[in-house]
Amino acid sequence: MRLRTLTLPDIFQDQDKPELMYAQAGLDAEGIAKVMQTELKPSIAKWTVDSVYYYGTGCKDPKNQKIVRKAIRQVFPGAEAHVSHDLMGAALSLCGNTRGIACILGTGSNSCYFDGRKVAKNSPGLGFVLGDEGSGAYLGKKVLQYYLYNTFDEELRYKFDVKYTTDVKDILESVYKRPLPNRYLASFTLFLAENRGHYMIENIIEDGLNDFFFQHLCKYQESWKLPIHFVGGVAYGFRDVIKELCGTYEFELGRILQKPMDGLIKYHSK
Numbered sequence: 001m002r003l004r005t006l007t008l009p010d011i012f013q014d015q016d017k018p019e020l021m022y023a024q025a026g027l028d029a030e031g032i033a034k035v036m037q038t039e040l041k042p043s044i045a046k047w048t049v050d051s052v053y054y055y056g057t058g059c060k061d062p063k064n065q066k067i068v069r070k071a072i073r074q075v076f077p078g079a080e081a082h083v084s085h086d087l088m089g090a091a092l093s094l095c096g097n098t099r100g101i102a103c104i105l106g107t108g109s110n111s112c113y114f115d116g117r118k119v120a121k122n123s124p125g126l127g128f129v130l131g132d133e134g135s136g137a138y139l140g141k142k143v144l145q146y147y148l149y150n151t152f153d154e155e156l157r158y159k160f161d162v163k164y165t166t167d168v169k170d171i172l173e174s175v176y177k178r179p180l181p182n183r184y185l186a187s188f189t190l191f192l193a194e195n196r197g198h199y200m201i202e203n204i205i206e207d208g209l210n211d212f213f214f215q216h217l218c219k220y221q222e223s224w225k226l227p228i229h230f231v232g233g234v235a236y237g238f239r240d241v242i243k244e245l246c247g248t249y250e251f252e253l254g255r256i257l258q259k260p261m262d263g264l265i266k267y268h269s270k
Contacts, residue, residue, distance in 0.1 A: 055089025093263025134212025
């Protein structure tokens with residue numbers, strides 16, 4: 001059986017398999033190929049792959065593209081290997097061949113103006129320490145601040161203590177000394193989702209997403225002319241707040257997807 005196109009939207013950022021992220025972080029072609037051989041190849045063993053499209057974090061850098069492309073060719077010899085960055089993947093998934101604003105709101109955040117062919121404008125991405133407004137890491141950081149500063153009322157503090165068996169020392173070590181602090185911070189968005197309706201929870205969500213709108217979407221003059229699309233777990237989970245903010249800013253809301261795969265499959269199947 002032949003599979004003309006295999007689309008990989010950053011498999012190395014799979015939150016259920018952090019070892020995949022480490023493989024890409026090392027940017028070693030052999031290491032990446034090994035992970036693909038063990039984690040991906042067996043699941044499509046019955047297929048003959050002609051083309052592979054990969055969209056990954058860090059793959060805006062041509063050097064990183066070359067490394068990932070080499071790994072793909074090791075695993076799928078003879079197949080065409082196309083490598084681009086995750087924001088391009090999001091734009092194609094959300095916009096297809098049409099113009100629009102594409103936004104990622106997941107563990108991290110990013111946005112761009114997509115002109116139907118390429119990412120024409122990109123608001124600076126400063127990472128979870130200085131930026132990532134509206135992301136899971138950004139919102140999770142607010143949850144921990146409310147908890148550690150003793151801002152939560154008695155009800156929320158009790159719920160936090162019941163859900164998370166942790167303390168100040170463990171939290172600080174997880175943020176400042178252990179691997180993947182951005183993912184650790186983002187894990188606390190679940191606390192927000194489980195406690196919707198409480199005014200403090202709603203304030204964290206609304207303020208965090210509004211920071212993304214103000215710091216990034218308002219910087220594109222196209223935001224008032226074109227639909228604004230979103231992809232990512234945070235965007236999908238808090239889509240009601242995003243809809244309200246689009247109304248407040250007089251933006252046209254486009255699509256909100258939890259994951260980019262459906263849009264990418266549709267795009268590459270044309």
